Amino acid sequence: MFSLRKALTVVAAAVVAVTGSVAVSEQASAAAGCRVDYAITNQWQSGFGADVKVTNLGDAVTGWDLRFSFGAGQTVTQLWGGSMTQSGTAVTVRNAAWNGALATNGTASFGFNGTFAGTNPAPTAFTLNGVTCTGAPVTPTSSPTSTPSQSPRPTTTPSQSPRPSTTPSPTATRTPTPTPTPTSSTAPVTVDAARLVAGMGKGWNLGNQLEANVNGMPDETAWGNPVVTGALLDRVKAAGFSTVRIPVSYLSKVGPAPGYAVDPAWLDRVEEVVKLAYDRGLYVVINMHGDGYKSVGGAWLICDASSQTAIKDKYQKVWQQVASELQGYGGRLVFESMNENFDGQYGAPTQPCYSNINAYNQIFVDTVRRTGGNNASRWLLVPGWNTNIDYTAGSYGFVVPTDQYRSAAVPSSERRIMISVHYYDPWDFAGTESGATTQWGPNATDPAKKSTWGQQDFMDAQLKKMHDTFATKGYPVFVGEYGSIDKTAFDASNNRYRADYARTLVATAAKYGAVTAYWDNGHNGQYGFALFDRRSATVTQQGIIDAIMGR
Known part of the structure; x- marks a missing residue:
C-alpha cells in the first residue's frame, strides 16, 4: 500500500x-x-x-x-x-x-x-x-495526474549548463495511444534479471525537469522546459521507448534535522510524475539527482564533506520518505540511489570519498527494503564513482551493497540490484560545445572532424567490461544516460553520426544484456540533446529515434 x-x-x-x-x-x-x-x-x-x-x-x-x-x-x-x-x-x-x-x-x-x-x-x-x-460537469474516464522533470552531466569532463527548450518543426510519427494501467500492486516483485532487461528495453530520460532548480529550490520549469504532460509521455511511448528515467532533486525541499521532512507538496508532485508514466505501462526509474553536485546551490550529498554522520542520517530519512510514498507501485518502478556522485575532479577516485559513496548505496538499499511492501523485493539501482565505467568495474573501490533485508519471497539464486553507469565517450563528439568534432564511427567522411579515440571498438570493450564484472554475476547493467549534442550548425551531416552513435550504443548494450536510457534535456537546436518538442509533444529527431529502435 x-x-x-x-x-x-x-x-x-x-x-x-x-x-x-x-x-x-x-x-x-x-x-x-x-x-x-x-x-x-x-x-x-x-x-x-x-x-x-x-x-x-x-x-x-x-x-x-x-x-x-x-x-x-x-x-x-x-x-x-x-x-x-x-x-x-x-x-x-x-x-x-x-x-x-x-x-x-x-x-x-x-x-x-x-x-x-x-x-x-x-x-x-x-x-x-x-x-x-459556463458548462456542465463531465466524468473523467480515469483519475487524472500531472507531471514535472530534469538533466545530465558527463562522467569524464565538467558538466554543461542547462539550456532552455526551443520549438523546432515537428516530425510526423504515428498517433500515440494511452494505455493506462492500475497503479497499486500488493504482490511481491517476481521478475528476474532477464525479464527485467527485456521489459525495460530502450529508455528515455525526462531530463532538466524535476531536478531543475533555482538557487537550490527545485522547480520543474526552472530550466526552460514546460510542465510535463501525458501527451508527451504518450508520444515517448509511441516512439518505441519502454522506460522513462525521471531525475529528481530535493535540495531545499528537505527540512531541518532531526526529521529532515521532505516538503509534502514536492513529494506528491514526484509521485504524480511517476504515476503519469507508470499508468501508461512504462517502466519508471527515479533517483536523487542534483543533491550530490557541488556546483548546485543547496547540494548536501557531498562525499568529501566533513559532516558525514549528518549527511548519512539525512540521506536515510529522505529515502525513507520517498520509498514509503511509492511503496505500493509494482515491479515497473525502480529506485536509483543517486546520480553522478564524486568529489568534483575528473581524475582517479579518492578516499574516503569512494567509501562514503559505497556507504550511501548501502544505506539506500537497507532503507528501501525496511519500508516493506513491494519495496522489499523491488529492483534497486546503484552507481559507482561518477557512474564511470572504468571506476565502477575496475579496481578502484566500488562495492556492491549487500541485500540482507530483501523479501524472503525472492529466490536465493536471484539478485534485485542493478548497476548504473553513463556513457558519453568520446566527450569531444558527445558533449563538447564546439564544431571541431562532429562525426563518429566508420561512416565518418572527414578524419579531421572525428575523434581519435572512443569509436565502436572502445564502446564494445567498455560495455563488455560491465557485462563481465556484473551481469555474469546476476547484476543487470543500466546505461542510464548516453547521447550526443546537436552540432548541425557546424556540420549538416552531424545528425547522421549522432544516429550512428546511438544505434551502436544501444545494439552493443543489448549484445551484453544491458538496458539503456537516452539523455534528453528538452533543448532542441544547437548543443541540444532533445528528441522531442515537449511543448507540442512531437518528435524532432525521428532519425535518432529510429536508430535507437533499430529501424
Whole structure:
C-alpha cells in the first residue's frame, strides 16, 4: 500500500468542463470560445492537488488570464505553469512566459497544490480574459495526474549548463495511444534479471525537469522546459521507448534535522510524475539527482564533506520518505540511489570519498527494503564513482551493497540490484560545445572532424567490461544516460553520426544484456540533446529515434 498519508487519502477526481465565449484582455488577441477542465488529482487530510487545462475554441490569443473562486475557503499554496494571486476565495492565474500563445484548439495547462478545511468542492465558474465560461460537469474516464522533470552531466569532463527548450518543426510519427494501467500492486516483485532487461528495453530520460532548480529550490520549469504532460509521455511511448528515467532533486525541499521532512507538496508532485508514466505501462526509474553536485546551490550529498554522520542520517530519512510514498507501485518502478556522485575532479577516485559513496548505496538499499511492501523485493539501482565505467568495474573501490533485508519471497539464486553507469565517450563528439568534432564511427567522411579515440571498438570493450564484472554475476547493467549534442550548425551531416552513435550504443548494450536510457534535456537546436518538442509533444529527431529502435 501507499504511505500513511496516502492511506488516509480520500482520493478525489472531480472534473469540471465549461465552455462559453471569451473576451480579449488588452494583451490578448480576439477569441470566441473556451473550455476549462479542472481536475482534483489527489487529496489527503487537509491538502489536495489539482490540474487545470484551458482549451481555446476560438481565434488565437497571445495571453490569457483565468479567474475563479473557491466555494469552501480553499487556499492555493504552490502553483506551476503560470503565476497566481489569491485574494480571499478569488484566484487569478496568468500564463507563464512559454504558454501564453494559444492557437485555435490550443491548450495550456497548470497545476497547483492547496489546502482546505472540511469540504473541497471544485469551482463551478471560470472567466477567461474577462468573460464567463459556463458548462456542465463531465466524468473523467480515469483519475487524472500531472507531471514535472530534469538533466545530465558527463562522467569524464565538467558538466554543461542547462539550456532552455526551443520549438523546432515537428516530425510526423504515428498517433500515440494511452494505455493506462492500475497503479497499486500488493504482490511481491517476481521478475528476474532477464525479464527485467527485456521489459525495460530502450529508455528515455525526462531530463532538466524535476531536478531543475533555482538557487537550490527545485522547480520543474526552472530550466526552460514546460510542465510535463501525458501527451508527451504518450508520444515517448509511441516512439518505441519502454522506460522513462525521471531525475529528481530535493535540495531545499528537505527540512531541518532531526526529521529532515521532505516538503509534502514536492513529494506528491514526484509521485504524480511517476504515476503519469507508470499508468501508461512504462517502466519508471527515479533517483536523487542534483543533491550530490557541488556546483548546485543547496547540494548536501557531498562525499568529501566533513559532516558525514549528518549527511548519512539525512540521506536515510529522505529515502525513507520517498520509498514509503511509492511503496505500493509494482515491479515497473525502480529506485536509483543517486546520480553522478564524486568529489568534483575528473581524475582517479579518492578516499574516503569512494567509501562514503559505497556507504550511501548501502544505506539506500537497507532503507528501501525496511519500508516493506513491494519495496522489499523491488529492483534497486546503484552507481559507482561518477557512474564511470572504468571506476565502477575496475579496481578502484566500488562495492556492491549487500541485500540482507530483501523479501524472503525472492529466490536465493536471484539478485534485485542493478548497476548504473553513463556513457558519453568520446566527450569531444558527445558533449563538447564546439564544431571541431562532429562525426563518429566508420561512416565518418572527414578524419579531421572525428575523434581519435572512443569509436565502436572502445564502446564494445567498455560495455563488455560491465557485462563481465556484473551481469555474469546476476547484476543487470543500466546505461542510464548516453547521447550526443546537436552540432548541425557546424556540420549538416552531424545528425547522421549522432544516429550512428546511438544505434551502436544501444545494439552493443543489448549484445551484453544491458538496458539503456537516452539523455534528453528538452533543448532542441544547437548543443541540444532533445528528441522531442515537449511543448507540442512531437518528435524532432525521428532519425535518432529510429536508430535507437533499430529501424
